[in-house]
Amino acid sequence: MITNKVWGVRLRTRARGRALVAGSLAGLVLWQVLAVIVGAVTTQGAHVVPPLPTIFTSGITGLSHFYKGGLGPATTIEGAPDSPGLAALAVGQNGLVTWGRFWAGYLLAVGLGLPAGLLVAGARPVRHAVGGVAGLLRMLPLLAMAPLFTLWFGATGRAGVLFVTFGAFWVVLLATSNAVANLPAHVTDYPRTLGLGPVRLRTRVVLPAILPQLRGALMLAAGTAWACVLASELYGIQSGLGWALNQTLVYSLVDQMIVLALLFAGLSLASLRLIDAVTGHLTRWTE
């Protein structure tokens, strides 16, 4: 029976792996075919759909321009030629900044949204009022507010972090208060008869009880946070992958744009996987 299970897992894993490889190869082939068919170039002479060899060469080494120095090697402004090493430093430097902004903003949103949601859920009128405000805010296009944050807090990393927090906070707050409101009464009645006070009731009972319902919202908040990071880095901040992406747009560097977009997607996926793993561990009692 154990062997079957092991085999079952292996078979499924192999099948998924093969499907992933096949899908990726098909995507690459399709891209190359498109590059040949389209063939159009921008006014700067860059391919609108660059062929794969271009992406894997100048698309990567061209990122060297985004290396700002301070880590040893000279920058391209100081005369250093484009190279894969310099490109790796550029990606590491800007990627870390973006990664840091995401996590700082996201964790702040979760750290504020969870307790606020727990508090708000305690009083129905407050919950309805907050729900109304959040509903109104939801009507506003979130990303359009990025320039406003730049105006308020300057073109700084702090503005980016605050914008990410703002975007993800409402998602966490609303999901938390709704999850608490939907808890069956006996979930909280039982610990109250054991003598748990309001604070311990919320931290030891309510929070773990709603976590399975919150998993989806925490992922959604992370998705929102990534959109906010990108938006904030597009407006004035002079660092991060979003800033680099904006530069590639300004100078029509399509091959580098594609590499940066893929890096962005990779970072986003890694963070979602991490959040999924952590929340999965915390809710392993439901499996």
Next chain:
Amino acid sequence: MSRPTGLEVRSLTVTYGSGPKAVTPLHDLDLDVPRGQFLCVLGPSGQGKSTLLRCLAGLLAPTAGTITALGEPVTGPSATRGMVFQQDAIPGWLRVADNVALGPRNRRLPESQWRPRVDHFVEAVGLRGRERAWPRELSGGMRKRVAVAAVFANDPDILLMDEPFASLDHLTRQGLHRTLLTLWQETGKTIVFVTHDVDEALALADRVVVIAGGGVRADAVVPFPRPRTDDLRMDATANALRTNLLHHLGV
């Protein structure tokens, strides 16, 4: 000489809603439960058994009337009045031992004080060896055992049990009856046990009250010595008492 009162209920009235749609399951109800007594509360569905228990637990404020527990007015939930619910109420994210320790740990006592007590009640309900199990890994009967152990480990003066074994099969329920009676005799707690099963009440209680129409319809002492076996079904006195209780239940 009468035992000191554990619970004293005076003119208890509970009304849900208002206007023409108002419902009053309990009206002007009086009840005394001596300390250490095992009281079973019987009654048809919707006649206020669970409402009474929630009032005793302090989870529901009565519309009128007063409740005192061990001489103190009941104004809210308290660790002195533990409750076992009909639903699976034990937190699913706490392993068996952590569930049993939830109440004692909350009192911020040193572990050396509460750990032996937790271990004792885990053992007493037959869950030794399953301390690290998640509730979802246990059967319904085992989860009830966790709930019983948890409430005893918290050392309340009064135990309120709201049809705790209603969803279990006959054999599991009998096993839990034995466990509960053993723990009750060991600890001498006051127990108020709500059930709709007359045989369960006769197997467990010192005294049975029937609640219907908002008040106490019948109040009977159960005079049979313990341990009570299935032979009680053949006993003429027991059958007369059963018939009387069923009559008050409207059966």
